[in-house]
Amino acid sequence: MKKPGTPGNRRAAFVSLGCFKNTVDSEVLAGMLLARGMDVVSEYENPDWLIINTCGFIRDAKEESIGEILAALEKKEKGEIRRLVVFGCLIQRYHRELREAFANADILWGVNDTTALADAIAANRPEVYPDRELFLYDDTHRRPTFTTANSSFIKISEGCDMACSFCAIPQIRGPFRSRTISSILREAEKLKKRGAEELNLISQNSTHFGKDKEKNSLLPALLKAVSTLGFRWVRVLYLMPEEVTPDILEGFDRPSLLPYFDLPFQHVSPRILKKMHRGGSYEANLGLVRDIRRHFPEAVLRSTFIVGFPGESEDDFRRLLDFAAEAALERIGVFAYSPEENTASFSLPGRRSPRTIVDRKHRLLDVGDRNLLRFNGGLVGKSLDFLPLGPWTHDSTIGRIWAQAPEVDGHCRVKVRFSEKAAMFPVRVSGYENEMLLGEKK
DSSP states (O other), rough: OOOTTOTTOOOOEEOOOSSSSHHHHHHHHHHHHHHHEEEOOOTTOOOEEEEEEOHHHHHHHHHHHHHHHHHHHHHTTTTTTTTTEEEEHHHHHHHHHHHHHHSSSSSSSOOOHHHHHHHHHHHHHHOOOOOOOOOOTTTTTTOOOEEEEEEEEEOOOEEEOOOOTTTHHOOOOOOOEOHHHHHHHHHHHHHHTTTTTTTEOSSSOOGTTTTTSSSOOOOOHHHHHHHSSSOOOOOOOOGGGGOOOOOHHHHHSSSSBOEEEOOOOOOOOOHHHHHHHOOOOOHHHHHHHHHHHHHHOOOOOEEEESSSTTTHHHHHHHHHHHHHTTTOEEEEEEEEEEOOOTTTTTSSSOOOOHHHHHHHHHHHHHHHHHHHHHHHHTTTEEEEEEEEEEEEEEEEEEEETTTTTTTTSSSSESSSSSOOOOOOEEEEHHHHHETTEEEEOO
């Protein structure tokens, strides 16, 4: 049932796919709609508008987005929603092709001109995507919370200048552009007042923060400033390994900053890294890992790798297996190489067979599983702060410890009834089941 007196085009619901950078984009658009007098509701509350924020990074993400769009078009045909907006990375990348495929969607929009998109939705006016004005939000944009109130994200920059041969992000998001430190601090203060205990700073390349304006990275200055705000946890996601300097490492040695290092090495073979247009090597990457562990004995390291890149030999892959084991990375994510059109690697010879790629993915994940189980075993008996996220059963709560980043690192289950007002509290780790830690309130 619609709220009494609410016009029939004023209720909007969001489906946000892909990474947390997309979640922030959805929150920013939602805030713009609220400022224009619209209501933001759940997709199960009879919305007039369903707004899907898509991901277009790799094949699996594109397939998920297309599936959501087709399901939404079916809802529209049945009269369950009145209007459909599809925006974000997938549309930015394939706008021309998708205008015909999804002609029954009311609005197809990319990642830019976000204010114009909000105007079109609020005016109930279908409009053609202009793709003229690169968008970078700031602290003046209202953001409702799509995550739990005690954990939030700030996007510190937009775009990317890396030009990795496998990645379409620069084509989709445009050149790297940083926000100002003062704007980030003002936004962080607002989130702190709303109850956020964990702040996650995100970017396509957080180590590059400020280098579009200054010679050196401004990430150390940002971390110094954010550390004074009183968050319990501040986490930085996506540090480009080639750009990690001693100054950046020292920036983590401050109150609130978690010794959690998200380092997408992608590979360790110099031959494959060169084809990827990336730096690093087995020795250089291992040296960085050792530097981090020397400075931060409690550090947790996460990395992602691509297997099956064109030309990757069995010897290249075995070196990757050896590195993952020797570096003892606590968190490992593995992507099967996805050939993306209009990227430099798309036309490279020597593509591996799907069977070989799947086999290598599983073998590398097996190393990651062994590393994780060893790490989790070392946590048993320790007392750690626990961030409650929601009920698991009627008498247990699901949440995370500091060593678990949102969504990618599993959870911790604690034997205590969930409370909506629950703040962070200490627990004793009593065991684990694969990625799931088990805990008891102290």
